[in-house]
Amino acid sequence: MNTRLLQRFAAHPAALPALFGLAVILLFALLGQALSPFNPVLADPHAQLLPPMWQPGGVSAHPLGTDDLGRDMLSRLLHGARLTMGSATLAMLLALAIGVVLGSIAALSRGLVELLLKRLMDVLLAFPSLLLAILLALVLGSGMTVSVIAVAVALVPHFFRASHDGLHEELGKDYVAAAKLDGAGATSLYLQTLLPNIAAPIVVRITLAFSTAVLDIAALGFLGLGAAAPIPEWGNLLASAHDFIQVAPWTVTLPGLAILLTVLCANLVGDALRDAVNPRGANP
Template identity: 45%
Template sequence: MSDASTTIARTVPTRRPGRLKDFWSSFRENRGAVIGLYVFAAFVLIAIGADILAPYDPTAQHRAFTLVPPVWQDGGTWQFPLGTDPLGRDMLSRLLHGARFSFFVGIVVVVVAASGGIMIGLIAGFAPRWLDTIIMRIMDIILAFPSLLLALALVAILGPSLINAMIAIALVLQPHYVRLTRASVLNERGKDYVVSARVAGAGLLRLMFITVLPNCLGPIIVQAALSFSTAILDAAALGFLGMGAQPPTPEWGTMLAEAREFILRAWWVVTLPGVAILVTVLAINLMGDGLRDALDPKLKRS
């Protein structure tokens, strides 16, 4: 009987959940992170389908309907559910298209900052001590400046535009990826699997990109999620200061800048873009916390 049981146990392998299933089971334990993921997904769908969902062109001016309040306020109309701005442009249409610009900024900034930061961090982690020291001191100098102030200075040099704002924000965020990647690489370099690969004859590039980098992606993914929200905030701040997207671009920060003089007369032209920024950034930060808990084995619940 025992022999038969042993044979069955050997022939029927024990199923282990896949990595994706294991990740999702850990991620969904954080309800705030799941809510943030759903809100983030909703904003992504809105950004993709803005042309279909928006009732009007975001730059179209309806001069006869300037500063019309939202539908739930006296004087509002269903023609403009969220009201209009000082030039008679539909707030709903501008908010929907603003999501597209904000997410475009976030994606571009994260891709550029992460790509450059990971590359420099890998080089610093495998470089001789003198080169590592030079790289990290340069990163420390960049981090010594207030991030928004440095981005503002770079945009002032490059010229005010959305593209230049994205370049400046990416350069400002890059040192965070450099330091994080370097720390992860130094932590992994002395482990047995790296030593075995080196003894087996693996070249430097193979060690960097094939052996070590995949085991450093957990914290980098978390940093990318949090940087996404930082990029949206910085782009909105630069737009508010007139150094980011330029009118009539329906970017949330630019919308705030255009409407700040009407804050007492027409609260919705300032409140609605601010709420959109708040909800988006909060959702991304909640999702980033869930990613951190799911990807860091030390934080997983037993």
């Protein structure tokens, strides 16, 4: 991204606060194991449903309280950040690789191959990403690995469209014809000329896909199709605590806020990048 693009990104009112917030959340995810004061799966029958330390009955040893089994909420949230965001990142990267490769093949090959790939992606795009991920998880089974694969497959069409449409637009420009006349090979033309020029819309898609992946991973965990108890994944934390929403609301509110803030920051960063890439508001 060039200097002007970065300036337009920084000029967005929510860009820098959202980027800072996302960086802090990612830092907590990376350092969660080192920062956790307790074992996230170790139950303590003498500390069940302790409220956060700022509420009556709270203790400083458990600043965010405990759940129904006496497990420290701060430790579980920190470990959950690593699991949820790590799984979302893995799913997003897998979808990025597959989507860009298929989109490039379709745009460069044309003909029947392009038609078949476009129709396949149109079918997948007809389903909301979460619904498609749920259907795939039901077919493949439950578990973190399956949820990553299901979410990745649901995100592939978005990267396919970004790369395919971007390459189609670039292939019609004069500099591509000039590069061919200069003797540029197909591989060098793609890697050195075309791919860098479609990088900006793909980066925008990465941020938006990451927020979708976080939400979908958590949703699969909440529905019992992702991480299984006692793994402290954010969606699984919500599922195991919904029965205590009235007696211990912090057990539901805290993981819900973690998901909300992560998705909100990622979406705001994505919106700012989209506005920077397309100042007039055109879709990437």
